[in-house]
Amino acid sequence: MQKKVIIIAGPTCSGKTSVALALAKQLGTEIISADSRQVYRNLEIGTAKPDKKTLAEIKHHLVDFLELSDVYDASRFENDALKIISDLHASDKIPIVAGGTGLYLKALMDGIFDVPSDEEIRSDLFALLHEKGKEFLHEELKKVDPASAASMLPQNWKRVMRALEVYKLTGKPIHELQKGYQRDTDLEFLSFQLEWPRETLYSMIDRRVDSMIEQGLEAEVRSLAGLGFTPAINALNTVGYKEMFGYISGSISIEEAIRLIKRNTRHYAKRQLTWFRKDARYEKLYMDHAERSASVVQKINTLVNKK
């Protein structure tokens, strides 16, 4: 007997939150967020986190539960989400997973091979990167794992570093671990993706950025800066925050910061679209106007009951 899990994906600003919320009310269930930035406390306006009232109305899991200095990743997400899903199933609820972090959703659906990152190895690799450069790291990888090295460019140092890390920890090439990994599961994922005309999505993004500024994004970032945080930590290497830090430090004007936030959000949305497009499991739900979300909710509801 397979247990259903609803997944609502889509690019930033596509209305995942409101669709998930309406659906959760109809189904009498709870929401699991799949968003690599909403997990952090103190990131409110810039991550478009649901407001306190919404969070109180319907239980949202994996939102607002980590400190900015905490490290989180796809595997922890997988484990945390699986645990919550199992709890919800135990009380006869169909979990709704909503979010735009493609890798997290993939980790949840397919599982991710179990090789945790190692801080010591990582800092050694960082040191090598700074001393000898990207080409050197790529050459090192070529020596131990030529197949993986061939599939990644030296410039993409993050992927090269992870491949080296995995090799150092396991003595095996990362691409073999990827291929060989399979997780047994009795979960049945019903995945949906909200799809908007590109132009409409972009103008919604512009409007949302303007509204973030009106809501006080600058003050939010200033208070983080006041606590000593910088975009050097991963949680703040985030669209909306890194640009604002640039403004606060005086390197760009506020107009430029806003322009960059809009642009970088568009770029981000585009990458999300590329990610979801290649995964045929997502059923596309076409949107053209915010009012459509009610009928989209209805459609998901019908499909879920049928399957």
Next chain:
RNA sequence: GGGCAGGUAGCUCAGUCGGUAGAGCAAUGGACUGAAAAUCCAUGUGUCGGGGGUUCAAUUCCCUCCCUGCCCA
């Protein structure tokens, strides 16, 4: 009305001492398995403002018209 500076890719501009043109940004497509809102890759044909002239050849030189900006009346 006169003078000056411009009109080249969606935008800002470079350039061709005459052989039909190229940067940045924007945009688009893509990669991605424990940092993913991260990290990285690829893609530039446009009546070079319109018309005419000179020339084997004009976006480039000449004439003319139109448009924009600034200055003088």
